[in-house]
Amino acid sequence: MSNETFTVFLADYAPGILIILLMIVLSAFFSGSETALTAASRARMHTLEANGDERAGLVNRLIERRDRLIGALLIGNNLANILSSSIATSLFLHFFGTSGVAYATLAMTVILVIFAEVLPKSWAISSPDRFALGVSRTVNLFVLVVGPVSGLVNWIVRRILGVFGFNLSSDTPMLTAHEELRGAVDLLHREGSVIKADRDRLGGVLDLGELEVSDIMIHRTSMRGINADDAPEVAVRAVLESPYTRMPVWRGSTDNIIGVVHAKDLLRALAEPDVEPENLDISRITQKPWFVPDTTNLKDQLNAFLRRKAHFAIVVDEYGEVQGLVTLEDILEEIVGDISDEHDLEIQGVRQEADGSIVVDGSVPIRDLNRALDWTLPDEEATTVAGLVIHESKTIPEERQAFTFYGKRFIVMKRVKNRITRLRIRPADDAATPPPLVQGEGRE
Numbered sequence: 309m310s311n312e313t314f315t316v317f318l319a320d321y322a323p324g325i326l327i328i329l330l331m332i333v334l335s336a337f338f339s340g341s342e343t344a345l346t347a348a349s350r351a352r353m354h355t356l357e358a359n360g361d362e363r364a365g366l367v368n369r370l371i372e373r374r375d376r377l378i379g380a381l382l383i384g385n386n387l388a389n390i391l392s393s394s395i396a397t398s399l400f401l402h403f404f405g406t407s408g409v410a411y412a413t414l415a416m417t418v419i420l421v422i423f424a425e426v427l428p429k430s431w432a433i434s435s436p437d438r439f440a441l442g443v444s445r446t447v448n449l450f451v452l453v454v455g456p457v458s459g460l461v462n463w464i465v466r467r468i469l470g471v472f473g474f475n476l477s478s479d480t481p482m483l484t485a486h487e488e489l490r491g492a493v494d495l496l497h498r499e500g501s502v503i504k505a506d507r508d509r510l511g512g513v514l515d516l517g518e519l520e521v522s523d524i525m526i527h528r529t530s531m532r533g534i535n536a537d538d539a540p541e542v543a544v545r546a547v548l549e550s551p552y553t554r555m556p557v558w559r560g561s562t563d564n565i566i567g568v569v570h571a572k573d574l575l576r577a578l579a580e581p582d583v584e585p586e587n588l589d590i591s592r593i594t595q596k597p598w599f600v601p602d603t604t605n606l607k608d609q610l611n612a613f614l615r616r617k618a619h620f621a622i623v624v625d626e627y628g629e630v631q632g633l634v635t636l637e638d639i640l641e642e643i644v645g646d647i648s649d650e651h652d653l654e655i656q657g658v659r660q661e662a663d664g665s666i667v668v669d670g671s672v673p674i675r676d677l678n679r680a681l682d683w684t685l686p687d688e689e690a691t692t693v694a695g696l697v698i699h700e701s702k703t704i705p706e707e708r709q710a711f712t713f714y715g716k717r718f719i720v721m722k723r724v725k726n727r728i729t730r731l732r733i734r735p736a737d738d739a740a741t742p743p744p745l746v747q748g749e750g751r752e
């Protein structure tokens with residue numbers, strides 16, 4: 309090729325070749341960005357953003373609207389690939405006639421796969437965070453410009469799918485992150501790489517957002533507190549006799565809680581020189597109670613405990629009426645299972661008999677019984693076992709009357725006035741008992 313023909317060649321083809329090169333670079337940019345932004349660590353980006361990194365903020369905004377991001381990048385990528393291939397084809401047609409189409413297809417496929425796909429994606433995946441931060445501004449600008457087009461694309465896709473009966477409304481609930489996590493944990497458990505205890509704990513963490521304080525609180529009837537108007541030595545004895553470290557202090561009636569006493573503060577006060585139990589001033593060592601709504605979900609309550617560095621809260625309903633109490637330990641137990649310490653009681657009023665039946669006091673909370681014996685008696689309608697039997701039988705049963713529900717036989721052993729004070733529970737012979745129906749009312 310002489311100098312002259314080379315100049316002519318350049319003048320004729322250089323713009324085309326330049327555009328092809330530019331498009332390959334652009335296509336590589338889009339592919340790499342997609343990989344980097346998808347693989348970037350969200351935790352790291354949030355930390356960086358919190359520390360004032362503006363580019364990390366952009367990355368977070370982009371990832372939050374993932375479909376818009378992917379849509380825009382796809383459009384850019386295709387635009388670049390198709391433009392470069394079209395120009396290459398027209399150049400090749402010039403040199404090789406009609407077989408130029410085949411050569412162009414072959415050459416561009418190889419070039420695009422290597423330089424516009426695999427190479428940038430491999431590069432991006434090797435350090436996605438840095439790559440994502442680097443491209444964030446440019447990609448953001450591009451998404452802003454192309455966003456409306458990708459919105460149009462999504463709309464057309466939905467329309468066409470709609471014709472075939474698939475209904476993807478724009479807010480079709482995708483799997484929530486929780487459901488995905490739970491699914492993954494269950495799957496790993498089934499495959500054997502996550503043991504049951506771990507699955508239960510991970511599941512417990514995920515459940516926190518779905519349970520409310522009222523689901524796990526200690527009901528007001530089981531709360532142990534002290535009366536502010538009692539003589540100090542009576543209060544001291546009450547604290548000594550209780551297994552609990554913190555005790556609500558009430559005045560007038562048990563649901564008028566004015567404070568909380570910590571056993572250690574009491575011990576300190578008593579250890580002061582010339583303080584005798586009888587002249588101790590309890591109100592001096594009571595701390596202000598912390599009231600929380602019964603509808604608080606456990607995740608928020610756990611965070612609130614940690615933030616306040618508190619362990620103990622009084623639960624109130626929407627009218628401010630005391631419903632019960634909840635402690636940090638109660639929430640942690642939802643994750644790790646039962647926690648006992650050297651002063652915790654086995655649940656009281658439950659006795660396992662030699663014949664396999666269980667004898668319970670009527671006042672035992674259903675939740676405690678369920679937890680202790682791994683049962684699933686419903687605790688929505690009634691709090692105590694006696695309450696459940698009364699609710700299901702719709703009467704106040706006589707002694708020795710028996711009922712079958714929820715797969716168990718409940719036999720009333722003792723009734724004092726209108727209260728059922730003791731019951732025997734044994735597995736119902738017929739395990740297929742339909743749950744809510746009261747079956748037998750005969751005497752045993």
Ligand SMILES: Nc1ncnc2c1ncn2[C@@H]1O[C@H](COP(=O)(O)OP(=O)(O)OP(=O)(O)O)[C@@H](O)[C@H]1O
Pocket residue numbers: 526530531532533551552553554555556619633634635636637638649651652
């Ligand atoms: N005054 C109370 N009355 C009734 N139940 C309580 C009382 N205080 C705590 N509980 C319950 O006892 C269980 C153990 O809770 P937690 O470990 O927080 O109390 P604790 O053992 O008295 O305190 P700590 O472990 O800090 O010494 C929880 O189920 C909690 O709800």
Ligand SMILES: [Mg+2]
Pocket residue numbers: 637649652
């Ligand atoms: Mg404890």
